[in-house]
Amino acid sequence: MTNREQEILEILKQNPLISQNELADQLGITRSSAAVHITNLMKKGHILGKGYIVRDGAYVCVIGGSNIDIQGVPNNTLIFRDSNIGSVKSTLGGVGRNIAENMVKLGLKTKLISVIGDDLYGQKILEEARQIGLDMQDTLVLKGEQTSTYLSILDETKDMAVAISHMDICDRMTVEFIKSKKHIIENAEFCVIDTNLSPDVLKYILNTHKEQKFLLDTVSTAKAMKIKEVIGLCHTIKPNLIEAQSLSGIEIKDEKDMLSAAAYFHGLGVSNVFISMGKDGVFYSDGKVSGMLKPPTVKVVSATGAGDAFLAGIALGYAQGEDIKSATLMAMAASFIALEHEDTINPYMSEELLLEKLKEINHVK
Structure with a gap:
């Protein structure tokens, strides 16, 4: 402006x-x-x-996938190559959409640019957005297309054992479509992107809007490789251990290796690096300050949405001007809230609950 x-x-x-x-x-x-x-x-x-x-107030823009999650959980020990007795449920999902919903629940005004079909699943996603206050007016709705579906199987500990992602519709979000959302991206306080987008769209967004701050969710090892060439244009990245190794080419065995991997990403231009290690905690670095935060023991009901909540927590920390360690603690608190509910997104997620959880973490420390 x-x-x-x-x-x-x-x-x-x-x-x-x-x-x-x-x-x-x-x-x-x-x-x-x-x-x-x-x-x-x-x-x-x-x-x-x-x-x-x-236009009233600042907003955060999320550009990423929306889909329906179908999740199966066995009653007993998961047995591969066999039929397991258990339960199956369907919920709204998609990394970008999940992050956006968590951000709304944490009090952040959020716009979601995604792509869905005009089927019942797509209508359900739009209706849910209207109910919670998530702005999806810039989402691409394709007639006659099927909304993406994500099928996951959890093991007896409620951790993901295997998953199948049918998200071909994401490739229908083209560079031409993204060009039409230029003003939405430019005027956001910052943007969150996930690697469900096509390589061409990811590269266009990052190369075109170099003044914008982008937070990247790598999603998976295979999808993370889409952005390897331009990852240095991201302000913040949140890979897990395996993804960080694949993207950096550095085998990570200890905190020293974490520092080497972070240095690699900082050298490319990334400002903040968060490497998540599940129950073992998270490593963070901004090139000057770094550390490892190990979480207290948490009862895990479902680990499916923890990563999405973590990135939403980082977004809240950034929106409030927190330093990297404080933002990491907020993100960890958000992920704990996600872990404590069977749904991918804990319906009780809120800034108030996050602050309560943050007090618990600090007390344990």
Whole structure:
């Protein structure tokens, strides 16, 4: 936003019904110049409509996958290559969508750019977004297409044993479509992206919006490799141990190796690195400050949504201006809340609950 546009926006906030002639007189410019600035502000998303309705407040933009999760849990020890007696349930999912929902529950105004079909699953995703206050008006809805489906099987400890992801529709989010969302991406406080997007879209977003701060969820080892060439354009990355090894080419056995891997990513341009190790904790580094946080014992009901909640916790920390260690603790607290519920997203997730959990973590430490 230019200085003149910022000046006009402040005037409109005070007087949304001001005429272009009055605006021009107040600024000492021509009416036609005022009209051009108004048009530019509307294109950039700062003005929402007639009467100069000004966009209210900062928001975070998430660009990633949305799908339906189908999850199976055995009653006893999981036996491969056999039929296991257990339970099956379906919930809304997708890494980007899950992160976005967690962020909304944590009090962050969030816009989700995703792609879904116009089937019953897609309608369910949109309806849920409306109910919780997640803005999906910029999501691509494709007629006659099937919304992505993610099938996971948990073991007897409620940890994921295997999963199948049918997310071909994500490839329908093209560079041309993303170009039309330029103003949404540019005006966000920061953006979260996941590697369910196609390599072309990921590269375009990062190469085009180099001034924006991007938080990357690597999703899986295979999908993480899509972004290997441009990962240095991300401000923040959150790989797990295996993904960090694959992306850096460094075998990680101890904290010294963690520092080497982090140094590799910092050398490429990444500002903040978080390497998650499940029950063993998380390593964090911003190039100056680094450390390993080991979690207290937590009763795990389901580990499926812990990573999504973790990144949402990082986003909350960034939105509140926390340093990297504090943001890591907030992220860890969010992941604990996720672990304590059978649903991928704990319906009780909130900033208040996160702060309570944070106190527990600090007390144990």
